[in-house]
Amino acid sequence: MPDRLLLRRPDDWHLHLRDGAMMQAVLPHSAARFGRALVMPNLVPPVRTAADARAYRQRILAALPHDTRFAPFMTLYLTEDTDPDEVALAHASGAALAVKLYPAGATTNSHAGVRDLDAVRPVLERMAEIGMPLCIHGEATDPDVDIFDREAVFIDRVLRPLRRRVPDLRIVLEHVTTQDGVDFVRDTPRHLAATITAHHLVLNRNALLAGGIRPHLYCNPVAKRERHRLALVEAAVSGDRRFFLGTDSAPHPDSAKLSPCGCAGLFTAPVALSVCAAIFEAARQLPRLEAFVSLNGAAFYGMAPSADRIALVRGEAWSPPAAIPCGEDRVTVFDPGFPLHWRVEESA
Template sequence: MSTIDHLTLRRPDDWHLHLRDGDMLRAVLPWTARDFARAIIMPNLVPPVVTGADAEAYRARILAALPEGADFTPLMTLYLTEATEAEDVARAHASGLVTAVKLYPAGATTNSASGVTDFARVQGVLERMAEIGLPLCVHGEVTDPAVDIFDREAVFIDRVLDPLRRRVPGLKVVMEHITTSQGVDYVKAHPEHLGATITTHHLVINRNHILAGGIRPHYYCLPVAKREEHRLALRAAATSGDARFFLGTDSAPHTDPAKLQPCGCAGCFTAPNTLPILAHVFEEEGALGQLEGFASLNGSTFYGLPPNEARITLTRGAPDLPGQIETPDGPVTVFDPGFVPNWHVSARSSC
């Protein structure tokens, strides 16, 4: 069988990214900006990015932190709270400032305390979003402490997501960072106005990676990685060519001191090595030909944006990437896939 050694794709986009703020923003942004043309920027800062004015100020801070000559567009989101005003959301959308609104069930994940508890209170905003065609990105886990953490995504689909989509039928929804076969199946069964992002790390790890043979905080993220059968379902979906599945890295940097402690933060930092890992995974699945769709085309189609004209080339051979990056607050460990990727990014062209 002949193998190929070079792969040129349209420049990818990241449809779910945490850039943080301040020193951390300055440390992590260059890693995304070198490989990705655009990214959906998560609004879970402290305090969160709630209003159009907040998003405008955050976008300015991101643009100011970009390295000289970078070609990167942040696509801003608003953090949905029970006090969010439909009018403010509509204005932010009409001006082109905001690409999506983010729903965090209150307490579901990192910095989600201001999220939604009573979904009836956001009905008006969701109806307005459906009218104007503004997508809702959803962190899909229930927060009911009685529900096992490994079941929280599947239960969310039945208890919250499906009823919500029925109450607001025209609303475009992105199920963010799906981790289960139930998530995959729900997308496949509901072709209308529904897509899902899949992270790099959930294509690589299952729950054994976190817990077997010692506890490994760098593999702890939310939603938590599930059984192997779910990882395989995610790999099948990502490499299937089905355009409703697209890349959202959920690259979520935390310093090592914040992760390696008795109550460590959730999140994997995958921005630097996502593309080498994805090429490796897609090749393992015999699906290198689907990588461009997953990483560079399907997301922009879902969001109704044009694909990127610039190209990126991957070449066979291990990448030369750091295991950690330094920030003034401490080092941030780059996600270790447990293998040396067979591919590295060898060229980045502007057209």
């Protein structure tokens, strides 16, 4: 197996940068490894308009380290009050690349999300007309649905009917976690793709719960059974262009994670590429890593791959910092539970 891989600089098609001090703390870790990222809009208040998106993008650019080439692409937060004309304006002006659908109550800062899909049908139809993608947090939030079944139920209750009603809408099923999600993407002939996170490639629900609750492994969607993890690995390493990396790196201060009602989200940006390389190496599919992290997502979003390149080098095991400072608090870095041997070569 090779010990050095030269790749087009990877893209992160699902990233949380937060704002303010948190953004200042975490942004350099994504910018050092990725050339472009699709930034999620679930701030408080959320990013709802073209003006909001432009202002947020300027804050990100202002926070970048000097001499860093990193392009943030923005998303709009879909609400039941979203104006189709505002969405079309954001798309035409380049203010936003996609729209994000959060079912209300599904995850962090999703309380303003969608409860009735019919209420946003005019927006979705306009998006289909102009070719603007919809990124979906695919979980049912009905209280009668078991948390480990939320993705499968969402596909049956929401996504299948949506595909029938608006067949030309381009959809990304974000952070897919189940065999059901993988199968649905594969069985859909067009206009559907899925992001897969690095952490869902290595975690099953035992990692979260067996032997004690591990809050630093708690995320939404939660990790599922081992058979689902294996389905995600198989999809990621398959070379299928409909699957690509979206880290869903989602930092929270430890004071919020380690609380009676801890936040969902893992800060994976410093290690996501190293984890993916380890997974592809174990599957003996390192030649397909570049497609998953650098090519497939760009193709779905209609972009050329990055012209820049990075080198991933395999060597002695290394350890990322256990945490990074954030103001008077800190943010724990995701620990995959095994030694990391692949790392980005700083001089590449």
